[in-house]
Amino acid sequence: MTLVEFFRAAPVAPDILAPSLWLIIALPLLGAFITGVFGKMMGRANVQLVACAAVAGSFVLSLLAFWATSHHNPETGRLAAIFPNPFGIERDFVRYALAYDYGTWFSVGDFRVNFGLMVDHLSGILLLIITGVGFLIHLYSTSYMEHDAAYWRFFAYLNLFVAAMLTLVLADNLILLFVGWEGVGMASYLLIGFWYDDPAKAWAGRKAFVTNRIGDFAFLVGTFLLVLLVSAFTQQSNAADYSNAGTTAQHYTAALEQKGPVTFKGLEKMAEGLVDGSADKVDLSTPIEAGPLEGYTFGGVMTVAMLLFLLGAAGKSAQLPLYVWLPDAMAGPTPVSALIHAATMVTAGVYLFSRMSALLVLSPTAMATIAIIGALTSLLAALIAFAQDDIKKVLAYSTVSQLGIMFMGVGMGIFWAAVFHLMTHAFFKACLFLGAGSVMHGNGDETDIKKLGGLRKEMPWTWATFLVATLAITGIIPLSGFFSKDAILHGVHHNHLQGLEWVSSLVYYLGLLIAASTAFYMTRVYLLTFEGPRSKEARVAHAHESAWQMTLPLVVLAVLSVVAARYAFGIDFFNMTAQPVLDNFLSPVFSATKRITEASTLVALDTSRPQVVPDYLKAWAVALTGGGAAAFLYLRYFPSRVGQPDPAFIRAVRPLALNKFYVDELYELIVIRPVKFMSFLLFRVVDALVIDTVAVRGTAWVTARVGSALRYVQSGDAQAYAAVMAIALLGGMAYALIQVMQ
């Protein structure tokens, strides 16, 4: 049996597995429930067992699901993992995917959301990253959190996060995705503020939550715009529009009634229908005739919706202007930083845009904005990382920077490379964070790289894995990070957005600068932590290597960050013009996107491969320049000048980077202060004065005054009461009589 045949024969056939997809989410959710509710009485070992087993079970199921997406029927040899696209005509199938619809979640009028799950090659990769890296990090945490009393709470939150993240990637519609989107935000908040008795850490959690909420609001508004767009499309389109999309009006509207307007498959069909054709009625420049969006064009609304999704993704994936929460999120335990704030949650924005790539390629403006935002974020974060001395802060800014690179890829339409970088980044950045955690664990929780040093001998496993991961992120040639970054930069350079051709050159050259900067700061961190003599200010005299639960995940992740490079080559390894494995693997996911870009002139996607000469050599030269500069500065220049003041230009630039270019201060000035002032006004004037004093206490005061005045009337004399009643009756009768007489 060849390797290909092996991977095409899944142990569980797709149609058997599909109804059980919910178990992938349910297992970690159950784990969260058990460890959260009964964890305190179960004891440490049982909690660890339940939490790890839940994620391990989920990993096995994910593996089966991933395997099943490529399953072939053993008798016919035909593809088995297919299901009829409900939005298409009868012969229209979604290939290499399995899906199951568990029925209506809720429906209001003609708006409907189904609880539908789908695994295709994109969500399959994400599933394996989440559960696989998630399991390694659970294992790591059993040792890392061994001295913490609230271990059960930690594992409950961690399992909850995994369940929410799996919901996010398994959802077949935007609303269910949003449930996972919010769920990971909540789990992230809970875990950043895990040590909530330290006010600074509790604040960091709150900052992350509030920043994310801003993005989530934009996400929701974007979703609503898409719902309106779908209804406008069904009202105005003609048969030619539907045939452009490979469907008919009856099939499309029937599927809308059955599945609701926010499913990704339905949105893809609409996107195909919006492409300009000869006989069709609706394309991007058609104005919408009725409804709340009357007068706006389809293309304009699509651009606005995509920009709103960009703001949403910027919140979750820490891009400008909402990146400020991620560096502070390092207040949480280190395994959390590795899992949530490096490998999985923060890549949700990249996943979202890859999932909706068919809509994105309709709007070159939105794509250019995404690419530029990504490049600027990446550059800014890389420059800030130059001067940070906290090992976790450097890695945090590095994460922001790498996410920016992924956004560059998504923005310029090289989706497979962005997903590839997402994957390799999950491996090497999780490895770096766990390595940093191991360093902290062995050095009395010291995080200042200036007070570490010389750990190479004392922590050999941590050193070796950290070195591999550093080389991977730096982009040294045989490692995965080099190929993923280079694939993005190559795609950025060769793809073109209509009317915005200058963007690809701009983003490409910024990308080279970012690559050099990445090499510089990563080399700096590595050298200061592991090389050279041990710092005189070290907290403990001799560091100790961590337990196997901590080193094993490091080794696995380091190996993964090496071997993942295979996906950048063709199936025939030595053919340098063949389509890369991952590009080929993801092509069913991006098939609608490809059709749209081929049918329209909006975006020109390039399919060439980077070559050894000149692309690889150029990228390698850039990485070596950055790394070499750092090596020169921190191995030769600074050690030889101990005791002397730094040169003038460093003294001028360093405070700027050290203080993060004063972005937090700028936000304080233009956002937080005005909001606080408004809140103060509302609190003092509206709440304290109008509501509390006038409305609430005023009512009580008036009632008391009136009561104390009227109590003298209440003499206790029954005859006086009777007299009042009689007079009142008399008056009433007199009034009635007058009315009758008139």
Add this chain to the structure above:
Amino acid sequence: MVPITYYLLLAAALFCMGMFGVLVRRNALVVFMSVELMLNAANLTFVSFARMRGDDLGHVSAFFVIAVAAAEAAIGLAIVIAVFRSRGSVLLEDLRTMKH
């Protein structure tokens, strides 16, 4: 035949006397009697209207009021006796407990 107006005027006069008694007399027993006077003024009105309309509705109402008045008299007198036993007086000005 005496016109109905006279019956109604008589009933009104009786009612006013009863009400005056309720409002100004000090002794609870006299007040009680005045209440009976008011009830009977109402009865007189019912019966006069019954006669004018020539049906039995007014008579029924009058008997109903008489039955209620009997029950009321029994309970009311029992209350007066109970008050006298506990306080040694049936004068209304001594019974000012309905204060704030």
